[in-house]
Amino acid sequence: xxxxxxxxxxxxxxxxxxxxxxxxxxxxxxxxxxxxxxxxxxxxxxxxxxxxxxxxxxxxxxxxxxxxxxxxxxxxxxxxxxxxxxxxxxxxxxxxxxxxxxxxxxxxxxxxxxxxxxxxxxxxxxxxxxxxxxxxxxxxxxxxxxxxxxxxxxxxxxxxxxxxxxxxxxxxxxxxxxxxxxxxxxxxxxxxxxxxxxxxxxxxxxxxxxxxxxxxxxxxxxxxxxxxxxxxxxxxxxxxxxxxxxxxxxxxxxxxxxxxxxxxxxxxxxxxxxxxxxxxxxxxxxxxxxxxxxxxxxxxxxxxxxxxxxxxxxxxxxxxxxxxxxxxxxxxxxxxxxxxxxxxxxxxxxxx
Numbered sequence: 001x002x003x004x005x006x007x008x009x010x011x012x013x014x015x016x017x018x019x020x021x022x023x024x025x026x027x028x029x030x031x032x033x034x035x036x037x038x039x040x041x042x043x044x045x046x047x048x049x050x051x052x053x054x055x056x057x058x059x060x061x062x063x064x065x066x067x068x069x070x071x072x073x074x075x076x077x078x079x080x081x082x083x084x085x086x087x088x089x090x091x092x093x094x095x096x097x098x099x100x101x102x103x104x105x106x107x108x109x110x111x112x113x114x115x116x117x118x119x120x121x122x123x124x125x126x127x128x129x130x131x132x133x134x135x136x137x138x139x140x141x142x143x144x145x146x147x148x149x150x151x152x153x154x155x156x157x158x159x160x161x162x163x164x165x166x167x168x169x170x171x172x173x174x175x176x177x178x179x180x181x182x183x184x185x186x187x188x189x190x191x192x193x194x195x196x197x198x199x200x201x202x203x204x205x206x207x208x209x210x211x212x213x214x215x216x217x218x219x220x221x222x223x224x225x226x227x228x229x230x231x232x233x234x235x236x237x238x239x240x241x242x243x244x245x246x247x248x249x250x251x252x253x254x255x256x257x258x259x260x261x262x263x264x265x266x267x268x269x270x271x272x273x274x275x276x277x278x279x280x281x282x283x284x285x286x287x288x289x290x291x292x293x294x295x296x297x298x299x300x301x302x303x304x305x306x307x308x309x310x311x312x313x314x315x316x317x318x319x320x321x322x323x324x325x326x327x328x329x330x331x332x333x334x335x336x337x338x339x340x341x342x343x344x345x346x347x348x349x350x351x352x
Contacts, residue, residue: 019043019079020225021105023066024086026050028174029111032218033084034059040222042082047075067093076104082225084109091143094152102161107226112153114170114210114236115146115281119288121208125168125234125296130284144280153234165230167221170238170292174214175318176326180252181245181286182278186328187335189319192258197350199271199338201282202262205246208289212238213309213318223301235297239308242291249351251312255319259352267346271337 020037022030025046037044038058045060046052052061064071066087083105089097102108117123118133131150134140140147156164171179178185181204191198220237224230243251252258263271265282272278298304309317341347 017041017043018081018226019045021075021080021083022046022086023083024048024088025084026052026061027086028172028177028214029169029217029221030086031175032215033221036218036222037225045080067097069096072097073100076100080105082107082109084111084221084225086111089152091148091151091155095155098152098155098159099161102156102159102163106163107231108164109221109224110152110156110164110166112149112166112168112234113145114168114238114290114292115285116150116153116168119284121289122291122293123236124293125236134284139280139284142276142280144277144284146280146284162232164232165224166234167224168234168236168238169217170210170212170236170290172212172214172217173315173318176322176328177214178252178315178319179211180249180258182272182281186331187338188252188258189256189322189326190328190331191335191338192252192256193324195257196339197259197261197342199263199268199341199347200245200249200260201265201268201287203265204282204286205249205262206244207287208242208291209245209248209286210238210240210242210290210292211248211311213311213314215314216308220297220301220303223303227300229300233300235300236292236294237297238292238294239311240292240294240305241308241311243311245286248311251315253352255312255316259350261342261347261350263341263346263348267341271341272334273337 020042022034022044025034026048034044034046038056043058047062047064047066049065051063054061066072083101116129117127118130120127129150130146153166156166173179176185178188180188181200183198187198216239217237249260269279
């Protein structure tokens with residue numbers, strides 16, 4: 001019934017003949033958003049650094065660097081009704097490009113992140129951002145993901161134009177993107193398939209987290225496009241379902257046999273390489289209780305929480321679709337440090 005309701009919604013708002021540009025559209029969210037837009041009647045142009053081919057005449061892919069000023073200017077010489085921007089810019093790059101992007105479309109969707117929020121729970125769009133709430137001077141002096149996205153949000157808010165919308169996804173899983181605390185699929189899935197445990201920070205196991213299926217995020221974004229209630233607004237595009245990292249680890253155990261060893265936070269950070277970025281992601285996101293109040297996005301899009309994919313079922317759907325020989329990016333350094341830790345004196349018992 002939920003799918004039928006979605007299809008009815010698509011038909012009632014089908015913008016036949018409109019043109020959509022999706023920048024960086026071959027990632028976790030783009031993989032679902034692009035075909036969704038085509039079903040809604042858009043002619044979709046996708047630009048990314050990855051080569052891709054579509055068998056849908058309404059979808060075309062171009063391999064290119066949308067961060068290159070000359071390429072972007074030429075690309076935007078053609079007017080697009082909507083632009084969905086999944087690109088990762090430096091703050092300076094976005095300052096230089098945002099007016100061109102805003103001036104080339106009726107509606108510009110900017111991908112931010114729920115990581116901009118401070119540790120208050122539940123999260124609403126009015127929750128203070130780390131950029132204003134944090135007192136960590138060393139952190140605030142960085143271009144951490146949570147901070148540069150907030151700074152770029154502010155660039156849009158200072159614009160005199162009103163044709164933008166900021167979306168703040170929570171952790172989003174899709175196809176070959178599967179997260180567990182700060183670990184990604186090249187560690188989580190590859191080790192499970194080899195019968196090897198992962199190391200997780202003990203401190204995180206009881207912390208609430210929110211993971212949203214990319215198909216639902218795509219549906220939310222698609223329903224925001226050209227929606228009068230979405231202009232000059234921010235939305236947390238996420239489910240309201242929340243689970244502890246320990247519960248999520250148990251889902252991976254049930255679905256792909258993943259086991260884990262709990263470690264002290266400092267040991268976990270060292271396994272990841274000890275970088276400030278790894279530490280900040282853990283400290284200022286994964287160790288915060290991330291319970292989402294998604295009433296604003298539901299109200300504007302007409303969706304209901306009951307229509308959204310339950311986490312366990314969504315993970316099962318995506319994991320079961322993975323080919324057995326799926327290639328993974330090289331994570332040899334992290335995997336090597338993880339193996340060394342597991343052989344050392346600090347390693348505790350495997351949780352299974």
